[in-house]
Amino acid sequence: MSDTQPAIVLDKVNKWYGPMHVLRDVTTTVGQKEKVVVCGPSGSGKSTLIRCINRLETHQQGRIIVDGTELTDDLRALDTIRRDVGMVFQSFNLFPHLTILENCTLAPIWVRKMPKDEAESLAMDLLTRVKIPEQAKKYPGQLSGGQQQRVAIARALCMKPKIMLFDEPTSALDPEMIKEVLDTMIGLAEEGMTMVCVTHEMGFARQVADRVIFMDRGEIVESGSPHAMFESPQTDRLKLFLSQILRGH
Amino acid sequence: MSAIVSPSQERERPPALTVGPAAWLRANLFNNWWSTAITLALGYLLVRWVVGFVDWGIIHAVWSVPSKGPGIADTSACQAAKGIGACWAIISDKWRFIIFGRYTFDDQWRPAISIVLFVGLYIVSALRSFWRWELALIWLVTLTIIFVLMWGGVFGMEYVPQDQWGGLPITFILSTFGLAAAFPLAILVALGRRSTQLPAVRVLCVVYVELVRGVPLISFLFMASTLFPLFMPVGFNPDKLLRAQIAVILFAAAYLAEIVRGGLQALPKGQYEAADSLGLSYWHKMGFIILPQALRLVIPPLVNTFIGFFKDTSLVLIIGIYDLLSAGKIALGEPAWQPYGTEIYLVVGAIYFVCCYTMSRYSRGLEIEFNRSIRR
Numbered sequence: 171m172s173d174t175q176p177a178i179v180l181d182k183v184n185k186w187y188g189p190m191h192v193l194r195d196v197t198t199t200v201g202q203k204e205k206v207v208v209c210g211p212s213g214s215g216k217s218t219l220i221r222c223i224n225r226l227e228t229h230q231q232g233r234i235i236v237d238g239t240e241l242t243d244d245l246r247a248l249d250t251i252r253r254d255v256g257m258v259f260q261s262f263n264l265f266p267h268l269t270i271l272e273n274c275t276l277a278p279i280w281v282r283k284m285p286k287d288e289a290e291s292l293a294m295d296l297l298t299r300v301k302i303p304e305q306a307k308k309y310p311g312q313l314s315g316g317q318q319q320r321v322a323i324a325r326a327l328c329m330k331p332k333i334m335l336f337d338e339p340t341s342a343l344d345p346e347m348i349k350e351v352l353d354t355m356i357g358l359a360e361e362g363m364t365m366v367c368v369t370h371e372m373g374f375a376r377q378v379a380d381r382v383i384f385m386d387r388g389e390i391v392e393s394g395s396p397h398a399m400f401e402s403p404q405t406d407r408l409k410l411f412l413s414q415i416l417r418g419h
Numbered sequence: 420m421s422a423i424v425s426p427s428q429e430r431e432r433p434p435a436l437t438v439g440p441a442a443w444l445r446a447n448l449f450n451n452w453w454s455t456a457i458t459l460a461l462g463y464l465l466v467r468w469v470v471g472f473v474d475w476g477i478i479h480a481v482w483s484v485p486s487k488g489p490g491i492a493d494t495s496a497c498q499a500a501k502g503i504g505a506c507w508a509i510i511s512d513k514w515r516f517i518i519f520g521r522y523t524f525d526d527q528w529r530p531a532i533s534i535v536l537f538v539g540l541y542i543v544s545a546l547r548s549f550w551r552w553e554l555a556l557i558w559l560v561t562l563t564i565i566f567v568l569m570w571g572g573v574f575g576m577e578y579v580p581q582d583q584w585g586g587l588p589i590t591f592i593l594s595t596f597g598l599a600a601a602f603p604l605a606i607l608v609a610l611g612r613r614s615t616q617l618p619a620v621r622v623l624c625v626v627y628v629e630l631v632r633g634v635p636l637i638s639f640l641f642m643a644s645t646l647f648p649l650f651m652p653v654g655f656n657p658d659k660l661l662r663a664q665i666a667v668i669l670f671a672a673a674y675l676a677e678i679v680r681g682g683l684q685a686l687p688k689g690q691y692e693a694a695d696s697l698g699l700s701y702w703h704k705m706g707f708i709i710l711p712q713a714l715r716l717v718i719p720p721l722v723n724t725f726i727g728f729f730k731d732t733s734l735v736l737i738i739g740i741y742d743l744l745s746a747g748k749i750a751l752g753e754p755a756w757q758p759y760g761t762e763i764y765l766v767v768g769a770i771y772f773v774c775c776y777t778m779s780r781y782s783r784g785l786e787i788e789f790n791r792s793i794r795r
Contacts, residue, residue, distance in 0.1 A: 252698035256696070260694075265693070267712050
């Protein structure tokens with residue numbers, strides 16, 4: 171894989187839930203090490219889009235190429251892509267019956283075939299990086315929401331992904347915990363990770379994003395640098411959305 | 420006089436009569452006049468019944484009777500006590516038949532050891548420190564020893580054909596093998612029924628579950644004992660116990676599969692998605708993430724079904740296999756003992772109760788232990 175080839179290519183992607191057209195001709199490219207923030211009102215298809223990138227949802231038309239591999243029904247291609255694409259969910263989705271350490275080491279051991287002690291030292295490194303190494307022996311239910319989300323980030327990083335997807339990572343958190351998660355994500359961005367984040371945190375978008383994509387009713391309405399998007403929105407839909415978001419904050 | 424009392428000290432003791440046994444009694448049994456009346460009435464009945472049972476079962480009971488000759492008991496003492504005292508003599512006279520059935524009398528140490536081995540196997544399997552792969556080996560070895568003991572024909576032990584087996588070993592064999600084999604099968608069927616990738620497998624699993632659930636266990640056993648041999652090649656005739664065993668396994672698996680499926684459905688979708696997004700394969704996802712959680716959720720209904728099937732094994736009576744209950748019934752066939760069914764059934768019932776209650780208690784403990792580690 172050369173460094174010049176784009177990390178993610180979406181080409182006229184379409185998806186329907188029954189008669190509902192949830193993604194309409196979505197076309198965009200995410201370059202290596204690019205940080206993209208996807209925003210839009212609820213029901214605009216932004217979560218569906220990000221979930222199509224690691225095929226938690228299947229698209230019905232168009233092409234999605236991740237790191238040079240096209241997403242099809244071919245399971246081997248899917249395995250490769252999921253190994254290289256990490257995902258963080260709104261509701262954390264940690265495994266409640268496993269300790270924090272086991273949450274982090276399970277996939278490296280069984281998918282990457284990493285020796286157990288190597289996986290554990292990697293997990294401890296990453297838990298240290300998200301600043302909760304002392305919780306390693308605890309169960310997810312014993313941690314706060316912010317701590318759980320940081321574990322979820324560490325768990326995804328343990329697979330040494332090339333691309334990280336974030337699906338509204340702070341939406342389920344209490345306000346005082348949002349910062350600790352965002353700080354972790356900012357740190358990750360500074361290290362050069364390719365990131366696609368669905369989020370309403372406009373401050374985060376300003377600080378980190380190379381590009382912001384605004385979606386509404388299943389299509390990309392506007393995209394550009396955070397400065398251009400927030401200071402001089404071109405479309406009425408984005409103006410309306412921004413005014414609602416800013417009023418809420 | 421200083422009047423400063425810290426509020427926290429003040430609250431360390433709860434108000435009088437809100438905790439402790441006296442408060443419990445008042446809150447639950449003597450809350451108002453009609454609750455008090457019901458408590459007293461039921462209390463009176465309970466005392467009457469216990470006194471009556473002690474009187475019948477212990478004070479006036481006949482514990483043994485002399486014998487009139489070899490194998491013939493003189494039950495006149497029991498007849499004299501009929502109605503006022505229990506005739507436990509029937510138990511001391513017949514207990515070996517009830518426990519071991521028609522198994523060769525002099526060789527009954529063999530089923531006796533088998534029972535001990537079964538109980539040992541249950542205890543070992545119940546201990547969490549033994550939950551390693553070696554446990555499968557322990558099962559294999561123990562069950563092999565049990566069958567060698569029961570069948571004989573080697574190591575100088577006389578061959579005892581299967582139709583002479585009976586009593587408690589039959590109950591243990593049918594339920595242990597039944598549930599041990601039905602459980603993994605049930606998991607596969609439940610997974611198959613939820614498969615989206617393999618529609619043919621899903622249809623097969625649905626048909627299997629619905630077909631088996633739609634038929635009573637008794638007709639299943641009849642089919643196994645009469646219909647099945649008709650379709651088999653001449654000379655191939657697996658023994659009756661094996662056929663009943665397969666029927667029990669297939670039947671139990673259908674019920675257990677639905678319980679497991681319930682557990683699979685109860686798990687949040689996010690657990691499946693998180694496992695998928697980490698790139699775990701289907702079997703890793705199921706084995707490490709989904710099943711461990713799903714099965715914990717369904718411990719109560721699982722144990723409920725286990726207990727049900729443990730008792731349902733007594734239905735094999737109708738195809739001529741003599742488990743614990745039917746052995747008790749046959750023991751009553753002897754004319755001298757015929758009137759003392761109550762005593763036999765009480766004892767057999769007590770054995771069933773001990774087994775079922777143990778399972779129930781154990782599952783409670785398991786639930787508490789599991790919940791401790793994943794409490795939120």
